[in-house]
Amino acid sequence: MRRQPQNSPRFFLLALCLLAPDRLAAQPQSIFTEASLPVFELHSGFWINLHHTLYHEARQRTAPGPREATADRASAPTTKTAPAAKVPLTAAEQKAWDEAVGYYSGNYANKDLLFTTELIELKDQLGYFEDCDELSGRKRKFCDAGLPPRLTQILEAVAPVYRAHFWPEHDQANRRWILRVAPLVREQGVGLSERLADIYQTRWPHEKIRVDVVAYANWTGAYTTVDPLRVTISSLDQRNQGPQALEVLFHEGSHGIAEAVQTAIIRECRQRDKPIPRDLWHALVFYTTGEVIRTVLASSSATQGDKGGSVPGNGYSAYAVREGLYQRGWKNYLDLLQRFWQPYLDGKASFDDAIARMVSAL
Numbered sequence: 276m277r278r279q280p281q282n283s284p285r286f287f288l289l290a291l292c293l294l295a296p297d298r299l300a301a302q303p304q305s306i307f308t309e310a311s312l313p314v315f316e317l318h319s320g321f322w323i324n325l326h327h328t329l330y331h332e333a334r335q336r337t338a339p340g341p342r343e344a345t346a347d348r349a350s351a352p353t354t355k356t357a358p359a360a361k362v363p364l365t366a367a368e369q370k371a372w373d374e375a376v377g378y379y380s381g382n383y384a385n386k387d388l389l390f391t392t393e394l395i396e397l398k399d400q401l402g403y404f405e406d407c408d409e410l411s412g413r414k415r416k417f418c419d420a421g422l423p424p425r426l427t428q429i430l431e432a433v434a435p436v437y438r439a440h441f442w443p444e445h446d447q448a449n450r451r452w453i454l455r456v457a458p459l460v461r462e463q464g465v466g467l468s469e470r471l472a473d474i475y476q477t478r479w480p481h482e483k484i485r486v487d488v489v490a491y492a493n494w495t496g497a498y499t500t501v502d503p504l505r506v507t508i509s510s511l512d513q514r515n516q517g518p519q520a521l522e523v524l525f526h527e528g529s530h531g532i533a534e535a536v537q538t539a540i541i542r543e544c545r546q547r548d549k550p551i552p553r554d555l556w557h558a559l560v561f562y563t564t565g566e567v568i569r570t571v572l573a574s575s576s577a578t579q580g581d582k583g584g585s586v587p588g589n590g591y592s593a594y595a596v597r598e599g600l601y602q603r604g605w606k607n608y609l610d611l612l613q614r615f616w617q618p619y620l621d622g623k624a625s626f627d628d629a630i631a632r633m634v635s636a637l
């Protein structure tokens with residue numbers, strides 16, 4: 276994909292300032308951004324939702340692997356033609372939809388949203404252009420997203436179909452998810468970000484982390500890409516609901532600050548000439564976020580008297596526990612984390628000692 280200078284965020288902001296009055300008058304695109312929160316900026320954007328929906332549909336039409344099939348069954352209903360259209364599509368609409376899904380099947384369905392640069396750039400670019408009602412710049416130069424011409428054509432042709440049949444429901448689900456998690460972020464966000472940054476011996480990013488809330492994300496229900504740090508979370512995924520929504524946000528955000536853990540694990544393995552354990556750092560991030568959230572929510576409900584308010588108390592079940600991640604191959608890691616990492620979280624060991632002990636016990 277072309278990445279033209281005029282599409283850079285800095286230019287985008289400048290252009291936004293210059294064009295703001297005109298754009299506001301035109302009301303080109305329905306968007307929703309919760310920007311008043313600390314730590315995160317939550318978006319429900321049209322193009323990025325369309326993109327993920329088409330990707331999801333394309334994956335459904337090709338044969339997903341068993342792991343993905345399981346994850347998807349737990350998260351989202353599937354149909355053969357289009358996701359949950361209440362009013363049947365006209366023949367022309369169905370043609371545009373099928374063409375778009377076909378394009379995604381042919382070009383993207385076999386690529387991973389998290390590991391393919393092309394898809395990461397495309398996602399980020401569609402986020403920048405969320406308040407444009409076109410991507411070609413035909414009506415407004417400003418709205419030239421610089422995508423491959425055929426993809427621009429496909430997305431612009433299918434946009435009215437998505438807007439008419441699926442977007443209202445998707446946008447509503449996204450907004451509902453944002454409004455539910457917002458009070459927790461407002462209340463706990465700063466404290467949680469500072470605590471997690473301390474644990475990982477770094478600083479939480481100064482700028483708010485952009486989170487795109489979408490009907491369909493990837494097979495895990497949420498993913499994070501870096502440079503720029505961006506989180507994508509599914510609002511329909513059952514795993515992301517309730518108080519775990521807050522944990523999902525901070526788990527994903529932690530992907531941007533937990534590098535010291537990976538570095539330390541690798542260093543200790545090299546010193547001991549041991550193979551680098553796959554996913555130990557990720558299990559550690561899951562464990563840490565779960566513990567920190569549980570502690571904060573428990574003390575918050577204690578101060579509130581735990582009178583059935585919106586914040587759950589001691590009964591909080593961390594995401595990795597609730598979803599059985601430790602049972603599925605991380606049991607040994609859980610044991611290490613409880614024995615050697617927990618003392619660090621309790622202030623009874625140093626970061627370096629905790630990592631060194633975990634690695635030597637591997």
Ligand SMILES: [Zn+2]
Nearest residue numbers: 526527530557
């Ligand atoms: Zn993760």
